[in-house]
Amino acid sequence: MRQSPHASGKTLNLRAQVVKTLLAVQNGQSLASVLNQHMNIVSDKDRALYHELVLGCLRQWHALKQVTLPLLSVPLENAVVETCLYVGLYQLLCTRVAAHAAISETVEASKQLGMESLSGVVNAILRRATRETEQFYDVLENASNLPSWLAKRLKKDWGEQFAELSYELKQVAPLTLRVNTRQVSREEYLDILEDEGIDAHRCELSDVGIVLDESIHVPSLPGFEAGGFSVQDEHAQLCATLVPNLDGKFVIDACAAPGGKTAHLLEKYQPKKLIALDQDEKRLKRVSENLERLILDGKHVEIITADAAKWTAPELADCIVLDAPCSAIGVIRRHPDIRLLRQSGDIAKTVELQKQILENMWQQLKVGGTLLYITCSILKAENEQQMVDFFATHSDAQEQKIDANWGIEQIHGRQLLPQVGHGDGFFYCRIQKTA
Ligand SMILES: C[S@@+](CC[C@H](N)C(=O)[O-])C[C@H]1O[C@@H](n2cnc3c(N)ncnc32)[C@H](O)[C@@H]1O
Numbered sequence: 001m002r003q004s005p006h007a008s009g010k011t012l013n014l015r016a017q018v019v020k021t022l023l024a025v026q027n028g029q030s031l032a033s034v035l036n037q038h039m040n041i042v043s044d045k046d047r048a049l050y051h052e053l054v055l056g057c058l059r060q061w062h063a064l065k066q067v068t069l070p071l072l073s074v075p076l077e078n079a080v081v082e083t084c085l086y087v088g089l090y091q092l093l094c095t096r097v098a099a100h101a102a103i104s105e106t107v108e109a110s111k112q113l114g115m116e117s118l119s120g121v122v123n124a125i126l127r128r129a130t131r132e133t134e135q136f137y138d139v140l141e142n143a144s145n146l147p148s149w150l151a152k153r154l155k156k157d158w159g160e161q162f163a164e165l166s167y168e169l170k171q172v173a174p175l176t177l178r179v180n181t182r183q184v185s186r187e188e189y190l191d192i193l194e195d196e197g198i199d200a201h202r203c204e205l206s207d208v209g210i211v212l213d214e215s216i217h218v219p220s221l222p223g224f225e226a227g228g229f230s231v232q233d234e235h236a237q238l239c240a241t242l243v244p245n246l247d248g249k250f251v252i253d254a255c256a257a258p259g260g261k262t263a264h265l266l267e268k269y270q271p272k273k274l275i276a277l278d279q280d281e282k283r284l285k286r287v288s289e290n291l292e293r294l295i296l297d298g299k300h301v302e303i304i305t306a307d308a309a310k311w312t313a314p315e316l317a318d319c320i321v322l323d324a325p326c327s328a329i330g331v332i333r334r335h336p337d338i339r340l341l342r343q344s345g346d347i348a349k350t351v352e353l354q355k356q357i358l359e360n361m362w363q364q365l366k367v368g369g370t371l372l373y374i375t376c377s378i379l380k381a382e383n384e385q386q387m388v389d390f391f392a393t394h395s396d397a398q399e400q401k402i403d404a405n406w407g408i409e410q411i412h413g414r415q416l417l418p419q420v421g422h423g424d425g426f427f428y429c430r431i432q433k434t435a
Pocket residue numbers: 254255256257258259260261262277278279280283306307308309323324325326357376
């Protein structure tokens with residue numbers, strides 16, 4: 001066990017480690033990029049609590065801010081102390097951690113992080129919170145828990161559905177698997193899980209999906225090393241059901257890393273050739289690792305690092321899957337740090353990048369071929385509006401309507417919103433090249 005010492009040479013307590021991780025996210029680092037490194041210095045027995053406090057605080061960030069503001073007589077303007085307060089309040093209002101432990105450990109964390117002089121403020125506010133919990137619960141329940149720019153945008157896009165949507169976005173997403181049917185059927189894998197005493201049920205929309213009733217350490221699930229399944233959101237699993245039969249075809253997965261959809265396509269079809277393209281070399285390594293673990297035929301797969309807005313294919317493709325870079329607002333349940341990281345100004349830049357990639361990939365498609373445009377966003381600018389603009393400027397494009405019992409039909413494409421116990425926010429639009 002490695003532990004992180006603070007200035008006095010003493011070991012930082014767990015709350016101080018949590019605060020440090022949250023400060024890194026506030027400084028613009030993604031949780032994924034800091035989590036493993038920070039987790040390594042937390043003792044094994046504390047990891048579950050560390051994880052819960054980090055993710056929980058991020059999930060409730062804006063509500064915790066709302067709870068804290070009226071408790072301060074003057075603005076603190078001190079990120080360390082404010083973060084200590086959020087961590088303390090989260091424990092008191094949202095966990096079963098005993099109040100005395102939550103308060104004393106958090107006050108100690110503020111001291112360990114060099115805020116000795118303000119530790120009294122942390123102590124006083126947390127003690128007050130234990131006396132006024134009811135009103136704080138109301139704030140937590142009613143807060144949209146989104147940055148105001150995002151709440152405004154979602155209200156504009158989804159009108160009266162906004163209240164339900166912001167509620168859904170606050171929930172914890174289920175752990176969903178995609179069974180590798182080249183190795184095992186969904187029914188067989190459900191039996192294996194049952195034999196191991198793991199409760200799970202079938203996804204409704206994906207015929208290869210399984211939702212686990214409780215979150216479990218994935219590598220310890222039966223068949224993980226042997227490639228029996230992948231972790232993938234239920235709505236993401238719909239991709240492979242929306243492409244035409246790819247057997248013997250030339251396919252491009254234009255933004256492929258880490259390979260969730262590439263692998264699914266290869267589990268379902270045997271293309272003549274599949275190019276998995278992405279501009280991020282490090283993330284592309286995970287495509288090879290995933291295909292190897294899942295024992296999917298690498299012979300017909302070529303992995304290429306390139307900019308999809310500029311790259312030219314060796315020949316025109318029969319089918320292009322374009323899982324475009326996006327704001328990822330639809331997957332905020334799984335990546336609660338997006339609440340802090342994403343800024344209003346990012347959206348227009350992302351829309352422009354999507355447009356450029358779409359424009360270039362369209363040139364790589366055969367006449368008669370299909371391009372499936374996907375995002376894990378729920379903002380219309382990246383989805384419906386992006387498609388309206390595309391069709392308005394491409395007379396050789398025709399929408400192939402997705403006739404389905406899921407999602408919300410848009411002017412072009414279908415939008416899935418996140419739902420408790422089900423999948424994340426995804427958008428799909430299927431486009432055929434006609435000339
Ligand atoms: C939504 S993720 C793809 C997820 C992947 N399809 C899956 O199912 O596992 C979007 C990807 O686009 C990649 N990307 C962003 N800009 C790109 C560009 N200009 N050219 C190619 N890939 C790009 C990112 O590196 C990222 O891996």
